[in-house]
Amino acid sequence: MDWRMDKSSWAMLVAMLATMVYFILQGAGDGVSTAGYFQAIGYGLLSVLVLVALASIPVLVYCYIVKMIPDIDYSIRLAFVVTIIGIISEIIF
Numbered sequence: 001m002d003w004r005m006d007k008s009s010w011a012m013l014v015a016m017l018a019t020m021v022y023f024i025l026q027g028a029g030d031g032v033s034t035a036g037y038f039q040a041i042g043y044g045l046l047s048v049l050v051l052v053a054l055a056s057i058p059v060l061v062y063c064y065i066v067k068m069i070p071d072i073d074y075s076i077r078l079a080f081v082v083t084i085i086g087i088i089s090e091i092i093f
Helices: 007-028 034-066 072-092
Strands: none
Touching (some): 007 034, 007 072
């Protein structure tokens, strides 16, 4: 797996982290303490890490079938698409 990342992948990771932290803080309601913000950032980082790790599974399978070298950018793009789908479903429902 190629671990070098494009600049757009870094931007997608930051956008996913901001989205996760936003929805965690919205779910917490009013009265979030300073420690709550740190916890939200920690859980946001954890959720982005898990989302990219889960997105790596179908990327590895696809790259094995097509006989190409897997790239971490593919996993980040797939995780970003899943995040966008989650945002859209949150807005609709």
